[in-house]
Amino acid sequence: MKVGIPRGLLYDQFHPFFTRFFTELGAELVISPQTNKSILDAGVQYCVDEACLPVKVFHGHVCHLRDRCDLVFIPRIMQLYKGEYICPKFCGLPEMVTNSIPGLPEVISHPVYATTMARLRQWAMASACPITRDRRRVKSALEAAVDEQSRFRTGYHDQGYPIKVALAGHPYNLYDTFINMNIKKKLNNLGVGVITEEFAGGEDTAQEVRALFKKPFWTFARKTYGFIAALASKKHVQGVVYISSFACGIDSVIIELVRDRIKDFPMLVLKIDEHTGEAGVDTRVEAFADMLERSCKHESDHSPYGQCLYSCKSPV
Amino acid sequence: MKVTIPHMGNVYIAAKALFEGLGVDYVIPPLNSRAALEIGSLHSPEEICLPFKILVGNYIQAIEQGADTVIVTGSCGPCRFGEYSEMHMKLLRRLGYKVDFIVIDAPKSIGFKELLARISRLTAHSPGTKGRKWLALAQAVRIMGLLDAVEAKAHEKAGYEKVRGTCKNLLKKCRQEAYSCGSPDKMLDCLNGYNRMMNEVPCDRTVTPLKIAIIGEIYTVIEPFSNLYIEDKLMDRGISTRRLMTPSWWIRNTLLSPAGLNSPGIKTASRDYLPYYIGGHARECVGEAILSWKSGFDGAIQIFPMGCMPEIVSKAILPTIARDKDFPILSLVVDEMTGEAGYVTRIEAFVDMLERRRNHVVSGY
Structure with missing residues (x-):
């Protein structure tokens, strides 16, 4: 089973979590390359005109993965903290992509509420369904993924500039x-x-x-x-x-x-x-x-x- | 204290009744116009959506007439509307206006105590008894309901009326007369009268006019100035229109949503295309498109302000609905730069297309 993960939107922040989770489940990962001109062009071609650049780029990444995997993972990130959202376009991202790009393989798009472990577990169980039904494996994959994410740091902090x-x-x-x-x-x-x-x-x-x-x-x-x-x-x-x-x-x-x-x-x-x-x-x-x-x-x-x-x- | 409210369709008439019932001093800003929009565009951030700019215009015009307190609703959805009050407050303060805001927000986010405290800031200035205040509120809600009913009937009957323009004129007179009524009781009588008159408009039910649903972002569909009076334009062409989004729908929806009992029809209809609430009224837009297709409409027009986040999602979904259901949908984006000629051309082309589809062409989307 090949799972495609688009390198767009919050991938840079959460890739340890998502990649580790699907690897632990035993899926083969296909990750789209760094954004380039052809990805941007494909995104602009398919995406609805009014959307912002990052959403268009995301469409381009999904388009790149279209014929290269059996399942595309489109995160529907609803909440990362309690009472806070990301953006309406994130909540409706899977709908935007599936209705704009024809010929997509099956899509994993269950809503992610990262507010509590229990809600993450619900997401994990639902998302893992097409890959494995082994509940224990999903549970351990989720724990490994959370662990991996918690050790991950991004950001810039330059020293020595005037x-x-x-x-x-x-x-x-x-x-x-x-x-x-x-x-x-x-x-x-x-x-x-x-x-x-x-x-x-x-x-x-x-x-x-x-x-x-x-x-x-x-x-x-x-x-x-x-x-x-x-x-x-x-x-x-x-x-x-x-x-x-x-x-x-x-x-x-x-x-x-x-x-x-x-x-x-x-x-x-x-x-x-x-x-x-x-x-x-x-x-x-x-x-x-x-x-x-x-x-x-x-x-x-x-x-x-x-x-x-x-x-x-x-x-x- | 002199309170004011921003414009949104006919809300100002119900608000007038409420303030008169409560016995508080109020200012209704001049009806939305190019002037209000120009004041708003001058001071607002460039990329904010159209309603924000019109509201700024309303506030400044009202303040110039002596208003010192603004009453406005809030929200905590992921749509930008929730941040309006904060930004408006800061913007007006920066411009040197001294004005208070009473933000009626969902108790979920500010707590019941705070909500009551905010409401009492308004009611404390009302001389009447508690009963009078409740009565004033009930009458205002009733007036809003009647106004919405009269308006909906006029829009529906515009396709069937025997003398073109009867409904439009009656609706116009209704608004003017209701607004000039001195007390909420008189206003209720007046509206009941117009409701009856609207029922009795001579109609020819044998004709089959085009039927178009107006869907999209709540402010731009309700406020006629922001959508360049699209409903009046369609009434002039003898097209019957329907719009589910009304202020009274909003009141009902807001009250029922904590219990999850709000708009069951829209929820079921939108399940296949957008099964989640993503903020704003994107789900309602998708649901209404399906509902209007089911009730035999010829097409739908989606209206939203430039950059509206939830409606961009629904705009991405609507072409699929149009394809699946063979149901034409036109998306119109409005902002302060919208030119009327281009806008009208698109509506005309859409209407022509709907007429031809009926007569001899059997092609779809």
């Missing part, structure tokens, strides 16, 4: 070096080190989130908002680089909340979509790096907008 920025955004935009055009390398080459949210947890972030009127109901929103707000208000970094996919609903909210919190603190929002031209990104990143360098060395506290946006009078 300038440090917080690199924020959804994990699939940060770690897919094809769709973000290897932004980390670009920044590093300009003498800018990055830190990601995995290295900045703790009380500061939690406190920032608690100060909101409403507890965010998206995991991404809670983590990213807390991360940027904590680092920027404590001035642990000199700037923020936010990678956001065009038309991302969650980012439109996070960026607004963050802007309101950090005011004129330097933040570069890089929008990426399937048309992104690399030269434009280079220019913007270089300009941002120059500005940070100048504000650290020569001038202090100049607004990144050229004028104080947040203290000016409303035009209405």
